[in-house]
Amino acid sequence: MEKQRGFKVLLVDDEDIFREATARQLTVRGFVVLTADCGKAALEQVQNDPPEVVVLDQEMPGMHGSETFVAIKKINPLIEVIMLTGNTSVDNAIELMQLGTFDYLMKPININELLYKIEDAYTRKQLNEKQRQDASL
Amino acid sequence: MRVWDTSHLLDTIPANRTDSEQVYDSTDSQANLARIRQHFKQLQTRLILGLVLGFLLPNAFLSAHFHFQFTHTLKKSAALNLAAVAESQKNTLDLYLQERVVNLYNLFHSKDFSLTPTAAQMENHLFHLKQFNDAFVDVGFFDTKGVQIGYAGPYPELLGKDYSQEAWYQGLLKENKNYLISDIYQGFRKVPHFTIATRQLFDGSPYVIRATLDPDKLYIFLRIISQGKEVESTLVNRQGQYQVVDPGRRPLSGKSEYIPSFTSPSGVEEIERHQQPLLVAYAWLKETPWALLAIQPATVAQAEMYRSRWILSISLITIGLVISTIIFFTIRRLVDNARRMAEKGQQLQEMLSHASKLASIGELAAGVAHEINNPLAIIMATSGVIRDMLNPEFDLDHSPEAICKELSVIDTAATRAKGITRKLQDMGKNRVPCSIACDLNALVDEVVSRLKKVEFKAKHIEVVTHYHPDLPNILAESDPLRQVFGNILINAGDAITDKGTITISTELQEGMVSVTIADTGKGIASKDLKNIFNPFFTTKGGGKGTGLGLSIAASIVKYLGGTIKVNSIPGTGSSFTVLLPVNEALKNHKG
Numbered sequence: 001m002e003k004q005r006g007f008k009v010l011l012v013d014d015e016d017i018f019r020e021a022t023a024r025q026l027t028v029r030g031f032v033v034l035t036a037d038c039g040k041a042a043l044e045q046v047q048n049d050p051p052e053v054v055v056l057d058q059e060m061p062g063m064h065g066s067e068t069f070v071a072i073k074k075i076n077p078l079i080e081v082i083m084l085t086g087n088t089s090v091d092n093a094i095e096l097m098q099l100g101t102f103d104y105l106m107k108p109i110n111i112n113e114l115l116y117k118i119e120d121a122y123t124r125k126q127l128n129e130k131q132r133q134d135a136s137l
Numbered sequence: 138m139r140v141w142d143t144s145h146l147l148d149t150i151p152a153n154r155t156d157s158e159q160v161y162d163s164t165d166s167q168a169n170l171a172r173i174r175q176h177f178k179q180l181q182t183r184l185i186l187g188l189v190l191g192f193l194l195p196n197a198f199l200s201a202h203f204h205f206q207f208t209h210t211l212k213k214s215a216a217l218n219l220a221a222v223a224e225s226q227k228n229t230l231d232l233y234l235q236e237r238v239v240n241l242y243n244l245f246h247s248k249d250f251s252l253t254p255t256a257a258q259m260e261n262h263l264f265h266l267k268q269f270n271d272a273f274v275d276v277g278f279f280d281t282k283g284v285q286i287g288y289a290g291p292y293p294e295l296l297g298k299d300y301s302q303e304a305w306y307q308g309l310l311k312e313n314k315n316y317l318i319s320d321i322y323q324g325f326r327k328v329p330h331f332t333i334a335t336r337q338l339f340d341g342s343p344y345v346i347r348a349t350l351d352p353d354k355l356y357i358f359l360r361i362i363s364q365g366k367e368v369e370s371t372l373v374n375r376q377g378q379y380q381v382v383d384p385g386r387r388p389l390s391g392k393s394e395y396i397p398s399f400t401s402p403s404g405v406e407e408i409e410r411h412q413q414p415l416l417v418a419y420a421w422l423k424e425t426p427w428a429l430l431a432i433q434p435a436t437v438a439q440a441e442m443y444r445s446r447w448i449l450s451i452s453l454i455t456i457g458l459v460i461s462t463i464i465f466f467t468i469r470r471l472v473d474n475a476r477r478m479a480e481k482g483q484q485l486q487e488m489l490s491h492a493s494k495l496a497s498i499g500e501l502a503a504g505v506a507h508e509i510n511n512p513l514a515i516i517m518a519t520s521g522v523i524r525d526m527l528n529p530e531f532d533l534d535h536s537p538e539a540i541c542k543e544l545s546v547i548d549t550a551a552t553r554a555k556g557i558t559r560k561l562q563d564m565g566k567n568r569v570p571c572s573i574a575c576d577l578n579a580l581v582d583e584v585v586s587r588l589k590k591v592e593f594k595a596k597h598i599e600v601v602t603h604y605h606p607d608l609p610n611i612l613a614e615s616d617p618l619r620q621v622f623g624n625i626l627i628n629a630g631d632a633i634t635d636k637g638t639i640t641i642s643t644e645l646q647e648g649m650v651s652v653t654i655a656d657t658g659k660g661i662a663s664k665d666l667k668n669i670f671n672p673f674f675t676t677k678g679g680g681k682g683t684g685l686g687l688s689i690a691a692s693i694v695k696y697l698g699g700t701i702k703v704n705s706i707p708g709t710g711s712s713f714t715v716l717l718p719v720n721e722a723l724k725n726h727k728g
Contacts, residue, residue, distance in 0.1 A: 061676055
């Protein structure tokens with residue numbers, strides 16, 4: 001039996017089949033998976049039930065992944081975001097990192113790679129929260 | 138409302154380009170450079186010829202004009218100069234002869250004068266005359282009958298000679314003159330000489346004193362008063378007989394080949410002697426019917442003119458050569474610079490074009506990668522799910538039915554990827570021209586009927602048609618046209634969320650057939666309007682659109698020589714107008 005990680009991951013992608021398949025893979029690996037099919041739905045989710053880590057698709061109709069990322073960080077700066085992209089250019093990767101995303105993954109993704117990145121992102125979020133608490137004390 | 142015309146956008150769509158246009162061609166580049174070089178070579182030749190001729194021709198005309206004016210003026214000046222010399226010598230000679238006449242005439246009034254002079258008295262007269270001028274040879278006194286009754290000089294045998302029949306004596310008495318200067322003659326002494334005779338009346342009877350002059354002495358005097366370089370001065374009578382001449386050049390008894398005009402007191406003429414041009418100035422004397430001739434070789438008289446002409450010619454040739462050389466080298470340098478710039482420009486343009494093509498290919502590749510990656514991601518994720526189902530650790534339902542369900546998801550994603558690659562192939566396909574007459578009304582109606590059955594029915598979309606009854610056929614393949622109108626109609630249907638109207642109208646306007654498809658859907662945002670014909674651009678989420686439909690439609694319409702125009706108001710709807718050219722032969726043919 002896979003260990004229960006117990007923290008919430010929000011998966012945002014307009015591709016229903018991909019989103020559901022990935023969510024199922026993450027769920028069986030012990031994550032509490034929340035899903036959203038667009039940027040607007042993701043922001044509602046962040047406000048109502050904030051996750052620890054967001055896995056966010058970059059190319060989405062309506063609100064673009066980058067715009068959604070900026071909006072999430074405005075609501076909760078401590079949430080770490082991992083971007084998913086179908087664009088293979090280095091410029092795009094640099095742009096995403098400069099925005100302040102934790103990391104990015106290129107589609108098609110390897111589930112284990114995504115899993116490690118989510119765990120690393122969660123660890124950093126915890127460190128950041130601790131630093132903030134220490135600072136407030 | 139935003140309007141967007143595809144005519145300029147289509148050029149960026151790779152599908153519209155032939156293979157040869159897609160690839161950087163070094164042969165074309167070399168040919169372009171060769172054309173540029175040829176162009177600049179012709180330009181250089183034209184500029185050099187134009188400037189050289191433009192400068193040299195007017196200069197040559199001006200030089201020729203001034204040269205002729207200058208020559209004319211200098212010739213005139215040389216002639217006037219020689220005429221002045223002749224006039225001056227004539228005046229001096231006139232004065233000289235007047236003085237001699239006066240010398241002789243004064244003898245009548247001398248204290249020694251006698252009507253029966255002795256030899257001593259005559260010698261005394263001669264002595265006095267020679268004191269005035271050594272040209273006097275002898276002196277004689279003549280009685281009323283013309284007999285020389287007194288004489289002094291080197292010819293004593295002339296004493297007692299009767300001169301009454303001599304021409305000079307008769308001329309003096311008959312013409313009732315007071316004095317006379319004869320032409321040269323030999324007379325009784327048989328030696329050439331001149332006679333100056335004066336007449337005086339005593340008691341009503343004429344007595345004459347005459348003296349003779351040595352022609353050689355007169356010539357020496359003429360030489361003394363001569364002016365000008367290489368000017369030969371002679372005296373001739375009306376018959377052209379030399380009276381005074383350079384004994385070294387021609388005999389005194391000779392006759393001049395030039396006889397001046399009697400009508401004018403002076404003048405200048407150009408003659409030729411022994412093939413040598415000569416300038417002759419003449420002036421008729423007052424005291425005797427002799428003309429003074431001043432003869433000068435034309436080359437000497439006009440030497441200044443020839444010298445100036447030579448300097449002018451050399452200067453012009455030198456200036457012409459110098460300026461032509463400067464023009465040649467300056468233009469060559471300028472044209473070389475311009476050619477190098479043009480070559481660089483051409484190379485840059487080719488590089489830019491090549492880079493642009495590479496960028497288009499890059500953009501296309503990125504689009505392809507993105508679109509293919511999405512179904513691949515689904516495939517990988519679903520295969521991961523199946524792997525999880527088969528993993529006993531997760532204890533999931535791994536029944537054949539459950540696995541089959543997941544595999545069908547993989548099939549769907551793979552089919553989607555295949556659809557993308559097929560559409561890409563369609564886009565890049567080289568179309569072959571065909572000459573099939575196509576009835577657009579029927580074709581659009583057929584596409585609409587197919588869509589009504591499924592796509593439009595589900596959303597309760599009403600289709601309204603306004604077909605032009607006499608729409609001419611166009612020459613086109615029907616399948617690509619079905620694809621054009623099918624893609625636009627599918628987009629129109631997708632733009633309508635639920636319930637709406639699609640209005641289709643066909644028209645004939647300015648030699649083009651137009652098909653307008655207007656929907657009452659959500660419209661296109663103005664920021665997206667310029668991108669809708671770009672490959673892989675889509676506003677449809679959830680893997681519903683590949684972004685290739687309008688791009689393919691634009692490619693086909695462009696191939697058929699038409700355009701697509703788009704009007705859109707966000708929130709109200711969009712209108713796509715496909716304009717296609719009508720073949721003249723089919724204009725009156727209704728399919």
